Amino acid sequence: MTGRSPSPLSSDRVRPDVAVVGAGPIGLAIAWRCAARGLRVVVHDPAPGSGASAVAAGMLSPVAEAYFGERQLTGLLLASAARWPAFAAELTEATGIEIGYRTEGTLMVGLTGDDLAEARRLWAYQQGLGLPVTPLRPSELRDSEPALAPRVRGGALAPTDHQVDPRLLVPALRTAAQRAGAVLVPQQVQALSDVDASVTVVAAGCGATALTGLPVRPVKGQILRLRAPDGVAPGFRHVIRGYADGEHVYLVPRADGEVVLGATVEERSDTTVTAGAVQRLLRAGVDLLPELAEYDLVEAVAGLRPGTPDNAPILGPLPDRPDVLVATGHHRHGIVLTPITADLIADLVLGGVPDPLLAPFRADRFFGGATVAASGLPEPSVEGDLWS
Numbered sequence: 001m002t003g004r005s006p007s008p009l010s011s012d013r014v015r016p017d018v019a020v021v022g023a024g025p026i027g028l029a030i031a032w033r034c035a036a037r038g039l040r041v042v043v044h045d046p047a048p049g050s051g052a053s054a055v056a057a058g059m060l061s062p063v064a065e066a067y068f069g070e071r072q073l074t075g076l077l078l079a080s081a082a083r084w085p086a087f088a089a090e091l092t093e094a095t096g097i098e099i100g101y102r103t104e105g106t107l108m109v110g111l112t113g114d115d116l117a118e119a120r121r122l123w124a125y126q127q128g129l130g131l132p133v134t135p136l137r138p139s140e141l142r143d144s145e146p147a148l149a150p151r152v153r154g155g156a157l158a159p160t161d162h163q164v165d166p167r168l169l170v171p172a173l174r175t176a177a178q179r180a181g182a183v184l185v186p187q188q189v190q191a192l193s194d195v196d197a198s199v200t201v202v203a204a205g206c207g208a209t210a211l212t213g214l215p216v217r218p219v220k221g222q223i224l225r226l227r228a229p230d231g232v233a234p235g236f237r238h239v240i241r242g243y244a245d246g247e248h249v250y251l252v253p254r255a256d257g258e259v260v261l262g263a264t265v266e267e268r269s270d271t272t273v274t275a276g277a278v279q280r281l282l283r284a285g286v287d288l289l290p291e292l293a294e295y296d297l298v299e300a301v302a303g304l305r306p307g308t309p310d311n312a313p314i315l316g317p318l319p320d321r322p323d324v325l326v327a328t329g330h331h332r333h334g335i336v337l338t339p340i341t342a343d344l345i346a347d348l349v350l351g352g353v354p355d356p357l358l359a360p361f362r363a364d365r366f367f368g369g370a371t372v373a374a375s376g377l378p379e380p381s382v383e384g385d386l387w388s
């Protein structure tokens with residue numbers, strides 16, 4: 001305890017050990033891990049779960065998302081994905097809430113010859129990293145997903161890329177954090193000086209920029225939700241990621257009949273839905289899976305991914321502020337990165353030695369303090385840049 005006057009955001013007379021700013025998946029998972037380890041935790045958010053996670057597809061795809069030039073990030077994605085089975089089981093055990101964690105794997109497909117050539121470049125890179133990508137013969141592809149359009153020229157299986165439903169995950173994390181003793185304060189933090197705690201963790205997604213000055217920018221994603229008619233499950237089981245006449249789309253089937261079809265990647269900060277984006281997503285989706293044309297279109301929405309200049313998250317102390325930890329900039333990967341972010345940030349809060357995995361993701365890399373650690377992956381055999 002200190003003799004400081006109460007902050008505008010005090011939830012309680014006892015000074016918290018940890019104040020988490022932001023109740024998205026990242027902030028709530030950190031709060032859960034810290035509270036479960038006996039710390040007094042408050043979480044500030046005027047609208048928990050209202051950020052990017054409210055629209056996210058929930059693919060856990062370290063293999064399919066292993067892109068050229070991002071080996072450090074791929075290493076972190078793989079390490080986090082490996083924690084997902086235990087994390088999901090522990091969360092359901094703690095809350096009784098099923099979070100839609102599914103392990104059928106991901107099919108990556110190319111519609112035309114050009115699409116397939118493009119996809120094969122990436123698969124070759126991923127295989128060069130030693131990742132499990134199994135090219136399939138056309139007959140094997142059809143056998144694994146008969147609903148795919150006959151026009152689809154070829155595909156590959158990433159069996160270890162799974163999925164979870166973020167709209168179930170976030171309420172489960174909130175329940176787990178509160179059951180472990182974390183207190184939610186439904187208020188926006190205007191400035192770090194408003195927060196009174198031994199350690200502050202900024203996990204505010206795109207809101208981190210205003211609080212820290214770090215280069216986190218909104219990257220807009222428009223995404224659709226469809227529903228199979230008559231309450232049946234979709235006619236496919238795998239997550240399907242495909243190139244269709246140059247459009248890159250994914251289709252995520254849920255057990256309740258929902259299919260998530262996404263997503264655009266736009267350097268914009270508005271959340272309007274445009275006719276052109278909906279048209280492109282639907283055309284590509286239906287080209288890959290013709291039965292989608294008969295589904296109900298139930299939602300078209302946009303969210304803002306917290307992007308960074310190198311597409312990788314920012315994890316660790318704010319430069320010159322050892323009492324402020326940052327966990328933001330998770331961009332396209334915040335759901336898959338939830339378990340590892342929570343574990344490693346909780347370790348830092350408790351004063352542990354920083355895990356070497358964190359070294360490439362420190363905030364000071366944007367202030368001339370870059371560090372490069374081994375990703376644990378071999379040198380790739382192909383190099384280049386596809387999407388940035």
Ligand SMILES: Cc1cc2nc3c(=O)[nH]c(=O)nc-3n(C[C@H](O)[C@H](O)[C@H](O)COP(=O)(O)OP(=O)(O)OC[C@H]3O[C@@H](n4cnc5c(N)ncnc54)[C@H](O)[C@@H]3O)c2cc1C
Nearest residue numbers: 022024026051052053058059189205207221333334335336
């Ligand atoms: C279309 C789309 C599809 C995606 N698909 C996937 C996917 O398949 N797999 C995957 O891993 N990731 C995916 N993502 C990315 C993922 O959603 C994000 O990386 C993730 O949500 C980041 O989590 P977060 O908790 O850091 O931020 P957010 O989910 O954005 O939550 C931030 C929270 O902070 C709060 N907040 C902000 N400012 C303040 C403040 N000043 N005071 C208090 N609270 C504040 C907000 O209210 C919000 O609740 C997708 C994103 C989009 C947009």
